Amino acid sequence: MSTPVAMQPVAEPATGRNGPRAAQRLTGFMPLIALVALVAALAVADPDFLTARSLTAVARTAAPLIVLAAGATLIVLCGGIDLSIAALASLTTVLLALWLPHLGGLATPVVIAVAAAIGAVQGLAHVLLRIPSFIVTLGGMSILSAVALVVSGAGTVRVVDDTPVAWLELYLGGYVPMSAAMALLVVALIAAVLKATPLQSWISATGYSESAARLAGTPVDLVKIGAFCVSGACAGFAAVMLVSRQYSGGPTMADNLLLPAVAAIVVGGTAITGGHGSLWRSLAGALVVTLLRVGLPIVGVPSAYEQILYGVIIVVAVALTLDWSKVSIIK
Amino acid sequence: MSVPAEREPTTSAPVPALEVRGLVKHYPGVKALDGVDLVVHQHEVLGLAGENGAGKSTLLKALVGLVTPDAGEIYVRGEAVKLRSVVDAADHGIGMVFQEQSLVPNLTAAENILLGGEGGAVRRGVYRWDVMRRLAQEQLDKIGSKIDPLARTDSLSFADRQMVEIAKVLRIEQRSQHPPVIILDEPTSVLESKEIETLFAQIRRLREFASVVFVSHRLDEVLDVCDRVAVLRNGQSVGEVATAGAVPRELHRMMIGSTGSDDHYHENAATAVEAEQPRLSVRGLSGQTFRDIDLDVAAGEIVAIVGVHGSGREDVCRALFGAEPTTAGEIRMDGKKISLPNTRAACAAGIGYVPAERKTEGMVGPMSVADNMTLTKQKARCSGPFVAPGKQAGLVDRWIERLSIRTPGRDTPIQRLSGGNQQKVVLARWLVGGDIRLLLLDHPTRGLDIGARSEVYRLMRELAANGVATVLLADSLEEAIGMADRILVMNDGRVVAEVACPNGGKPSPLDLVKEMV
Amino acid sequence: MIFAALSPQFRSIENVQNIVDAAAVLAVVTCGITFVLMMGSIDLSSAGVMGASALTVSLLVANNRNDNDFGLLGIAVAVALGCAFGCLSGLALVLLKVPSFMATLGVSAIGLGVATLLFAGVQPNITDAMLKSWAIERFLGLSYLTWIAAACILVGWLIQRYTRLGRYAFAIGGAEEVLTLSGVKVKPYKVAVFALAGAFYGLGGVMVTSQLGAGLVQAGNGYDFSAITAAVVGGTLLTGGRGGVLHSAVGVVLVMVLTNGLVQIGVSPYWQGGVEGLIVVAAVAAAVIPQRRRNQVVK
């Protein structure tokens, strides 16, 4: 059926490798450098902060944020944004808390699947109705919040028997918090899948230039819906972590994680316009944001100055981590 | 920066309007300019010719302060200058119409014309629309354009926008007290022949009060409108030609360093088409901008569609690639009915599309040559669902070699390549899979130099010989006639005529124009 | 329209007054954010800026915390403070090259911090007769605040139509690189646009203070997303280059009618947010369906 093209390319491959330059490599490590600098600064402010226990606590604390940011990073890479992740996570905590007594251990995969489905529905609305993702997910945020309120009866749902999710509170080898390890696993898994398959280039192409990607035959719509789906699943998993930590689900439990999650993505150096960035960057970004959220007050910065410092540091961190050579216009 | 004082004319020869000596510009991996010398006399139209990537755009950008040269001098009317920005250049009376159009789409034509130098139209930051309208009208009158200065730019036709660009560049007259130098980087590559005529009339008029630098890959045009042609090759000046009596072949020889073939369209390589069953068969296709399109393309056949702007041929192409919704009609490939809800389906059916707007639709600028080339065809770079980096690299390198794409390497972002080389990468995208059956080429040679063009033509012939069906929206009528086996003429969304175009029995452009309007 | 049918109270003159009055602050904030959105940037700083300006004004006019009584001057200072915060966002954007999303988020945090510092544990209540009267006195049935908002919309429209700042903001959203190529230095204009928006937020903070009779740190809570929603519902594109102050004014009215209508017809408070979200999505979907053409990019 298909016509083979006899016109074969010339045989011997030309050699012409030019690896990334040192400066470029440095910008790649910028999020890590920012992270280390921040830890150092906090340690100077309060030497007690630099203990293994304290740092493990940071890692454990950061886990839900990492997962949340990792999922949303995919959408940002596609050039969109997901404002519904936090509301979706809140709703999922409620669902999980409600279903745990009935479904037991099965509840976890079920709620993650439900969250993924909700993400996919938003993706579908975005792609089919051609509504900007900002609007779809802004609407999604309010709708999901409302559903969470109604489903929970506007109250907290206690988890009496939390054994099915308690494993997330364990410590691997007595040191590494399980939730942090799982967050790392999620990031590594998604990053590996992207790297090993054409998805990486499809996502970047969609983010850099959606029309070019579409006319090259890239399954842009599927990629976007998939990104929303994964983002939803990640929100669901983050919710499981929150439930295991809080022993309950609440209709507004995760709501305040939205802006930190977006901040984590941007502080990691992922371009908010799409295309350039990675999940690893978001991981570093999430740690930076968590350090700012909990580290500043713990080392004794008063509340008012804490907010001012948070604002200043986050802006400076973004200025440091963003790779300007990859982003032509900054809006 | 102060306006340089006129130098005392010591000799009888007038000072050149612009002079460039030993300009050098390095980019990572390339030497875009390698000691270029150039002289632009007053009141002359200077042509600039050279292959893709010869450094023309880079040189011109250096002249308007967008590129800072690593070495070399620029003299304006005998005065050495350092140009740091477009404003700087404008103050020295140098202005440029860029290769890609550069107007703000959501502003009025008047605002675009006066952008950055509103003069009396803006007092203390406040607009005076009446003054603005008047000033813009003056500029438009100068080039004889009839468009409404207060029309929004995105509502204008392409040709009108080009006029606005020229009117805008002419504003620099007001900034410097001297005759301006106006640079036109490939202004004709997107124009129809009628519009080109108008443009040339403008250029000839400009000569009265300005100097013009003109770049085009259509050498006949260059010889037609210019007084003198300077030739660049590999970032070096290789000589110049007075146009009187010169022929394109001579110019071409200077550009590439050897004589090109006479058979520009490789008509000898054209293969006879024996069509038992058409590869592509379209019946009654209708969409928003076209109706009742019937179209057959046999395997190995090249069918060109010609028409004026807005004839709808581009949308037909997109519809055939699943990128534009259709309301009625059926499409068959090799007799089998297919539906094209999206571009993915078209790719799966073995259809490839090269869009006209390369920058925004053809390529993903920041991504590497390799990724751009293998964006579509999974089999070409994957084993199973996973990317095989070695396989991909080998394949890409071979195609870079095969199409002589000039790039520092396969990992270079495609946006760093010159226009022609970018286009080759975009074309290669459809070839790497080896399963292409129908190619839709929308202006595939737009902005390509004569050598690259020739290669694209040969490629098309070779593909045709291997049974690929081709639909071509040609850059010019000559190209359509030269390449096609059959030409469809579209007007206002309908196919109005079909002209056979066999080797040896080619119609003349005039025959086609009659049908088009 | 639907609400008018569903609820007789909705149709009453008083309710129309109520809606228009309630829209005043949102209108002013949306006016400011429109200029930023027109450039294709985004601004999330209103919450912080409004908080800071609310505290500033309440401490500068006659109040229960100190002996200041600067009246109009105090209001001017608060607006100027908003302007300064806007400047800060703009500078972070153009000098540090931080995307506006983050720059303004950071500035919002700084604004809240400053507001908390000024708050210092004791609620400042204003006793300034003029500022209080803004919310209470009426002219032609509408409160002074509403007239101030109307004036803001007018000024905004004039800026957008007749000043270089406004037109360039529009142009930056259309094709920023072209402006650079044409020799326009866009950076000062970007900073100026953010400063202008900041001034509007500052005034918004003053108006909230007038309404509440006290300077609240949370004065600007929720206005960031509501203003964006209103602007988008009005037809301003988040990608920039389209829309305008008048569009946004219409958007504000729509959003307020919606909020008010839901309360009037007695939708359960749990569902109100959800219904609002649904309607916003539906409104935008309805608006884009006719334009669905070609290989158009939606981000």
Add this chain to the structure above:
Amino acid sequence: KPADVKLVGQVRNESNPYEASWLAGGDAFAKTVGLTQQRLTYGGDSTKQQEQISQLLAGDTKCLVMNVLPNGDSDTAPIVKGADKAGAFLVTQWNKPADLKPADYQTWISHITYNGVESGKQIGDALAKSIGGSGGIIALQGVLDTAAAKDRFAGLQESLKANSGVQLLDQQTANFSRAEALTVTKTLLTKHGDKVKGIWAANDDMALGALEALQQAGKAGKVAVVGIDAVPDAVTAVQNGSMTATVSSDGTWQGGIGLAIGFCVATGKLQVKDIAADNRAFFAEQFLITKENAADFAQPKTDPADFDCANVFKRVAGPLK
């Protein structure tokens, strides 16, 4: 070893008068024992609160005393479990799920709250009385997801049962926020017009917002308003008659007492096992403030004697039901 004790007070934010006075009370207590209080605020963000607590507990917890205002009921359990594991002394206030009891823990010394049902009922009754026992009222609810909001509203409903002449025209949430209360009240006023004789608000901030709305609608003084919390502005309003009543919840005392209890236990002056079961979770005394007694509450003041280890449970009004 009192000098080794680390005192931590955690509230939502420093930007409202009630919680600011809480922290001030904590500071005042800390000064009496020659220590300083570490102030933590979490901006009403449950996750941030947990994060701060777990970070705190990851540090030195030998002599840690925490006086915590959990953001919602659900936030109490993880705080308690964390503190229990780390051995930090904990006093919580306001929010706690009913089945979670300090008595079951070693270091969770006490939970203090006010009887929301009672206060809701008290102001409901005061409102009914001031509108003459009949007429329509509207209710402004707090954040729906909190026990305080629910209890107080339940109190209102009890009061309505007792005062059959009073009719609840409408109820909406204004999320404990002054600004939201302003808008909601305006809307409800136009909806129900002159039928509205009184406004019941679940806290004073909302009551103050409602007052502004009344002023803007030209109905100042014609509609009775009640609230809960006794923030200074509300007390002033009660004093000058624009508000009918409020209920005191003494932030300054709360901020000090939690630390005081913890401090007493940490320094061994009190033994957890000696504390009466009723004192492990109790309602604190509260007072209805009306025009008559408002002057007594105009200035919040702390009495160092309240924080003496012998007196820390003096204000217990009854055990949690």
